[in-house]
Amino acid sequence: MCGILGQINRQAPVSREVFTAMRDSLNHRGPDSAGSEYFQEDRVALGHLRLSIIDLSEDGRQPMTNEDGTVWLVFNGEIYNFKTLRNELEGLGHTFRSQTDSEVLIHGYEAWGLDVLQKIEGMYALALWDDNQKELILARDRVGIKPLFYYYNGQQIYFASELKGIVTDPQVPRKVDWESVADYLMYRFVPQPRTIYQGIRKLPPGHYLRFSFAQGDPITAPYWELKPGIDQPDNTEAIRTANSMLQASVQEQLVADVPLGVFLSGGYDSSALVMHMASTGADINSFAIGFENWGSSEHKFAKSVAETFGTSHQEWVLQDEMTGLAKELAYYYDEPLGGSSFLPTYLLSRQARKHVKVALSGDGGDEVFAGYRWHHRLHKAYFPPKVGLMGKLRGRTNPPPPTDFAKAYHTNTSWTKWRYSDLPKAFGGGHLNAYLDKDDAWVYRRFLPNEPLSPIKSAQLLDYHTMLPEVxxxxVDRASMANSLEVRVPFLNTPLMEYTMQLSDEVYYKPGVTKHLLREQLKGKVPKDILDKPKKGFSAPKRLFLTPEHIQEVLKDGFLVKEGLLSSPYLTQLLTDWDDQKLWALYILEHWFNTWQPTE
Structure with missing residues (x-):
């Protein structure tokens, strides 16, 4: 896991001093070593910050090149099938100088061109400079585990793992994209390809970008698509196949030359990871976080799983307030991100990093096995339980199913319950007036296919395109990398995602049952109370971070109000009504403006 960046200027040399400052702004992503290379009379620059995980020697330093210096690489992530690809490439006559996974990308590109993206399995953001073709190639993994941003102004292109790696250059304008502000308030994230800054873009998951030094604009294109199907194997076969795929993914992701552990919450997903780790005979370091006197804290369940599988378990139970943490994290997150689970994720990462350099996480389990609460709500809306005889006698009927799935999904996942038409009431200066009539569900509508899908399949598809990568x-990436910790996500293994998405949802989704295929894998292996407890999201008690006194102190005399961006009467009403979700969204936005001081 690392930080990468680059800059190409067609008209003048790149400033080495500025580029070094850009690179060093990402030092938390790779504190072990830093490197830069310059080409084309300093008009092309590549930079890298290394968090060494595989092959800790100097042979793993980046930027990395092939034998004759015609292909250069900077890479963030892990390629899990690198040993298989290395054997194949050696059979084709390629010579390797390191034991890293990174080097297979260089030789893979030499052998297969962009088709190397079809062969690699992992999490990654990468950049290749082809000195023969004078061309830059960027690529991002299939579901967006690793971030990649870019900025193009007609003559220069920049890219980086985080926005700060780009905006550190004073030539790059920090101009607020007010449409992105409106989108953030609606959805709790800024939908790709936009960012909070005008002109800076996210490379979408599963896409590559090509940029010629000679002429032309950047060209982006997808290289992967997750396609739904209706296969119906019998229940036993589906359980066995899914179990085998997850086990193989876990085993593949245990490869590291540094200490490794797992985040353990006591839920299905992290428990399954521990179960599969234990099956390999590996020594397991597990990490959990909990909160005193909070009924939703799951640290006791985590401890139960740890005892079952004999892990070396570290647990942190918190009782102190976290009111200052969001301000600190505004620097690492670069743009506003709603929700509160980033707070405990950051704290857990900070504690785990004292013991390991890599941790496995259960993220992706709900997408793969349809485990979110909104999946159940949407299924129930389209297939409500039958009204019994007594209900009919009392005149009870079920409401008609929704006719607009994108809108139904938005309603069931909405965070603040704002509508675009509400936003001008909150914000002064007319900044958001242009978005009064914007479709409240546009971000979801664009990812729904023309052919009809079941509610569960439709929801999963939208999860993969929106909530998963964007939230x-x-x-997880920013919280862990702020602490120089690599986090791997075995559930987001390509064969496993493609397998479950090709199944009829009746195979893996059972109304009233949480993640049927995964539950069946865990039966008899984990304590029964793990299987029987209701699903809970990973969060923290609001009393520790969302106190009325603190929120009022930050917002009432804050930047947004003073600059006339936030309506003071509107804020007063929110505080009176204590609309905590809307207030938290504004609180996060306040800290972002204060930290990054963009221009309007």
Whole structure:
């Protein structure tokens, strides 16, 4: 896991001083070593910050090149099938100088061109400079586990693992994209390809970008698509196949030359990871976080799983307030991100990093096995339980099913319950007036296929395109990398995702049952109370971070109100009504403006 960046200027040399400052702004992503290379009379620059995980020697330093210096690489992530690809490439005559997974990308590109993206399995953001073709290639993994941003102004292109790696250059304008502000308030994230800054873009998951030094604009294109199907194997076969795929993914992701552990919450997903880790005979370091006097804290369940599988378990139970943490994290997150689970994720990462350099996480389990609460709500909306005889006698009827799935999904996942038409009431200066009539569900509508899908399949598809990369994976990447910790996500293994998405949802989704295929894998292996407890999200008690006194102190005399961006009467009403979700969204936005001081 690392930080990468680059810059190409067609008209003038790149400033080495500025580029070094850009690179060093990402030092938390790779504190073990830093490197830069310059080409084309300093008009092309590549930079890298290394968090050494595989082959800790100097042979793993980046930027990395092939034998004759015609292909250069900077890479963030892990390629889990690198040993298989290395054997194949050696059979084709390629010579390797390191034991790293990174080097297979260089020789894979030489052998297969962009088709190397079809062969690799892992999490990654990468950049290749082809000195023969004078071309830059960027690529991001299939579901967006690793981030990649870029900025193009007609003559220069920049890219980086985080926005700060780009905006550290004073030539790059920090101009607020007000449409992105509106989108954040609606959805709790800024939907790709936009960012909070005008002109800076996210490379979408499963896409590559090509940029010619000679002429032309950047060209982006997808290289992977997750396609739903209706296969119906019998229950036993489906359980066995899913179990085998997850086990193989876990085993593949245990490869590291540094200490490794697992985040353990006591839920299905992390318990399954521990179960499969234990089956390999590996020594397991597990880490959990909990909260005093909070009924939703799951640290006791985590301890139960740890005892079952004999892990070396570390547990942190918190009782102190976290009111200052969101301000600290505004620097690492670069743009506003709603929700509160990034707070305990950051704290857990900080504690785990004292013991390991790599941790496995259960993120992706709900997407793969349809385990979110909104999946159940949407299924129930389309297939409500039958009204019994007594209900009919009392005149009870079920409401008609929704006619607009994108809108139904938005309603069931909405965080603040704002509508675009509400936003001008909150914000002064007319910044958000242009978005009054924007479709409240546009971000979801664009990912729904023309052919009809079941509610569960439709919801999973939207999860993969929106909530997963924009919220959950962003949360984990920034929280962990702020602590120089690599986090791997075995559930987001390509064969496993493709397998379950090709199944009829009747195979793996059972109304009233949480993640049927995964539950069946865990039966008899984990304590029964793990299987029987209701699903809970990973969060923290609001009393520790969302106190009325603190929220009022930050917002009432804050930047947004003083600059006339936030309506003071509107804020007063929110505080009176204590609309905590809307207030938290504004609180996060306040800290972002204060930290990054963008121009309007």
């Amino acid at each position: 959950f994976l962003t949360k």
